[in-house]
Amino acid sequence: MRDKAVDLMLDKAKSNRTSFDYFIKLYERYLYDGNSPMRNDIIYESVLRYMIKTDLLSDLEKEAYRPVYKLVLRNKVGQPAEDFSYELANGTKQKLSQTKGKFTFLIFYDPDCAHCKETIHQLRDTPQLVELFSQLQVQVLAIDPWGDRSKWKNYMPEMSEKWINGFDSDSKILSFNLYDLKASPTIYLLDENKKVLLKDTYLQPVIQYFVQPNQ
Numbered sequence: 001m002r003d004k005a006v007d008l009m010l011d012k013a014k015s016n017r018t019s020f021d022y023f024i025k026l027y028e029r030y031l032y033d034g035n036s037p038m039r040n041d042i043i044y045e046s047v048l049r050y051m052i053k054t055d056l057l058s059d060l061e062k063e064a065y066r067p068v069y070k071l072v073l074r075n076k077v078g079q080p081a082e083d084f085s086y087e088l089a090n091g092t093k094q095k096l097s098q099t100k101g102k103f104t105f106l107i108f109y110d111p112d113c114a115h116c117k118e119t120i121h122q123l124r125d126t127p128q129l130v131e132l133f134s135q136l137q138v139q140v141l142a143i144d145p146w147g148d149r150s151k152w153k154n155y156m157p158e159m160s161e162k163w164i165n166g167f168d169s170d171s172k173i174l175s176f177n178l179y180d181l182k183a184s185p186t187i188y189l190l191d192e193n194k195k196v197l198l199k200d201t202y203l204q205p206v207i208q209y210f211v212q213p214n215q
Contacts, residue, residue: 006046014056024051032068034183041072041180041199048072071180081106081194082178086143086166089156097194099164101139104190105206108143108173111155113184119203120185124160129207136210139164145173145181 013020024047030036031044048069052062075081083097096106105123109116123129123140133140140163144152152167159165173179179186180200189198189206198205 002043002046003049006043006050010047010050010054014054017056020056032182039200041076045069045072067177071177074177075179075188075196075199077196077199079196081188081190081196083194084168084173084178085170087169088164088166089153093169094164094166096141099139099141099194102137102192103139103197104188104194105133105138105140106143106188106190107140108145108179108181108184108186110146110184111144111148111151116185117158119187120158122203124158130160132207132210138210141166143168143173145171145179147171147174 010020010023013023027044027047030038031040031047033039048065051057051065052069054062081096083095085093085095087093096104107116107119109120120142123133132138140160142159142163143166144155145168147168149167149169156165168174174181179188183200187198187201187203187206188196189201189209191197198209
């Protein structure tokens, strides 16, 4: 139904290339931009599918959308999260798949990011939230994928000792586009088997997920 709705709308818009480009930019701004509160990969997936198949665009223009389309299809809700290795403070390496816990709160953060710091401090300093995560066996896995080891080490004191604080020393998360890190922080909620429950979300929806009946 989403595909049909998007197809119908853009089929009408493509009669005028200026109008078509305008609506495509609107879709990207509201559905995919990391700072948009309305971002929605599921709907944007339908838009990208249209862009790749439409006869309005040249093959070269379509190629610009294919990498984004591949990213959107990764780590979808219900699918296993992409596995990766990370380095701990003592130099040992672990994998996401080895993380123990009924749930994994996976947060990719940048030590210089103000919003990251705000989210991390909320997680660390809100007693009710700390208690909720403890009761539900939620393991916080904080990963710095940006490649500056000194910044990662300097920021360690800000982290809770109960969390796992990792560093992508091989820079594989970014270089292989394992996760779509268009904003910081980027948050995922995973189940015990590392399947995605919430993708590219915020702290509040995670809390809502846990406090909803029958979760």
